[in-house]
Amino acid sequence: MVATATGAPTEARVWELLEEVTDPEVPVLSILDLGIVRSVSVAGPQVTVTITPTYSGCPAMNTIATDIRLRLLAGGITQLTVHNQLSPAWTTDWMSAAGRAKLTAYGIAPPVDGTATGHVLNLFGKATAVACPLCGSAHTQLVNQFGSTACKALYQCQDCREPFDYFKCH
Amino acid sequence: MRQQLFEFVLQLADTSLVLGHRLSEWCGHGPVLEQDLAMANIALDLLGETRSLYQYAAVLEGQGRTEDDLAYLRPATAYRNPLLVEQPNGDFAHTVVRQFLFDNYHYHLLLALKDSPDAPLAGIAEKSVKEAAYHLKWSSEWLIRLGDGTAESRQRLDKALATLWRYAAELTTPTATEAALQDLGLVPDYGALAPAMQAHAAHVLAEATVPTPQFAPFAQRGGKGGQHSEHLGYLLAELQYMQRAYPGLTW
Numbered sequence: 001m002v003a004t005a006t007g008a009p010t011e012a013r014v015w016e017l018l019e020e021v022t023d024p025e026v027p028v029l030s031i032l033d034l035g036i037v038r039s040v041s042v043a044g045p046q047v048t049v050t051i052t053p054t055y056s057g058c059p060a061m062n063t064i065a066t067d068i069r070l071r072l073l074a075g076g077i078t079q080l081t082v083h084n085q086l087s088p089a090w091t092t093d094w095m096s097a098a099g100r101a102k103l104t105a106y107g108i109a110p111p112v113d114g115t116a117t118g119h120v121l122n123l124f125g126k127a128t129a130v131a132c133p134l135c136g137s138a139h140t141q142l143v144n145q146f147g148s149t150a151c152k153a154l155y156q157c158q159d160c161r162e163p164f165d166y167f168k169c170h
Numbered sequence: 171m172r173q174q175l176f177e178f179v180l181q182l183a184d185t186s187l188v189l190g191h192r193l194s195e196w197c198g199h200g201p202v203l204e205q206d207l208a209m210a211n212i213a214l215d216l217l218g219e220t221r222s223l224y225q226y227a228a229v230l231e232g233q234g235r236t237e238d239d240l241a242y243l244r245p246a247t248a249y250r251n252p253l254l255v256e257q258p259n260g261d262f263a264h265t266v267v268r269q270f271l272f273d274n275y276h277y278h279l280l281l282a283l284k285d286s287p288d289a290p291l292a293g294i295a296e297k298s299v300k301e302a303a304y305h306l307k308w309s310s311e312w313l314i315r316l317g318d319g320t321a322e323s324r325q326r327l328d329k330a331l332a333t334l335w336r337y338a339a340e341l342t343t344p345t346a347t348e349a350a351l352q353d354l355g356l357v358p359d360y361g362a363l364a365p366a367m368q369a370h371a372a373h374v375l376a377e378a379t380v381p382t383p384q385f386a387p388f389a390q391r392g393g394k395g396g397q398h399s400e401h402l403g404y405l406l407a408e409l410q411y412m413q414r415a416y417p418g419l420t421w
Contacts, residue, residue: 053218053297055214055215055218055301056215056217056218056219056221056222056297056298056301057214057215057216057217057218057219057221058214058218059214085293086222086293086294086296086297087289087292087293087296087297088296089296089297089300090297119280119281119284119296119299119300119302119303120303121277121303121306121307121370122303122307123306123307123310123311123373123374143204144204144207144208145208145304145307145308146204146207146208146210146211146212146304146308147207147211148207150211150214150215154204154207170300
């Protein structure tokens, strides 16, 4: 069955609309780039979107849920449930390749693959080597493992001397 | 069993809320900008965990109370947080020691709790343990820096350890509720957590060149049973002010 403007929404259409919802803190990233949409299910006119929070206290999550509602409503979907799911816990591994490229272009260093420590306590381990998103140098230094938002750490480039945010592995 | 689980989830929620509130008091007053940010970030993580726990507690209770009712409309005597987390911030060393004692317990508890057969509780633990690992790293590094730093930082750290160490035992002393849930296998046996906690503390204290404080024979406890120090009332007065003054207020 082909969905019409007034007919039942298709799953593909919902995914298209979700691609247009962006992270309020990092507006270059769509929520699909970020990897927080776990599933979409469509049953007749009823749509359920399941999302996973990045960090428990992330204030953007409420905004994102509202933005999903508004975007889907504007797309003609009126019966919508946004469901929050904690497990399995979100990880930066779910961030798309496109999302990583967009982050770098925006001036935020993307998470370095394979360095997500998860719940493992890395007490005296070396800080992750992160390339400067501005000049590309790998000669950078961790300034603070907590940054301007819950998902970022603060680094400084030792070559171009610019401070920058690193979307930390999690 | 459901009632006991409700009480336990509420205890965890109260604990993270009260400590998160304490840390938020540093916002704008931190010793340096980076640590101001760090404490605000940790406070935010704890608040996020608290919300998930209160939401789950509300479901377990099934009386129509919401997360906001549980946080804003219960008196101090109904709060179930251990005494440690309500202690005032004091100087930065006091805050670091309080955080270290809590993080060492919190991280190891969540690590075990994420395998609890109670799925919602395990889900919250799985989410929060990643954040707790960051917190423990932060407080461990600062404990080392203060202990192995200057004469001034060492003196302040020693004072903080002497003041706060006695509050640690309450964290892992099970209440009747916790013991019952441990028997059911829903909550980890605290005795089994002890070796890893002690090993971590010993490692960090050795790096900090600080001798391990002895547990004071007059260990302070009572908060998990609702008997609090005077500090909690003042904290809740600020935290609950808007809902008490203007019931039902929404933004």
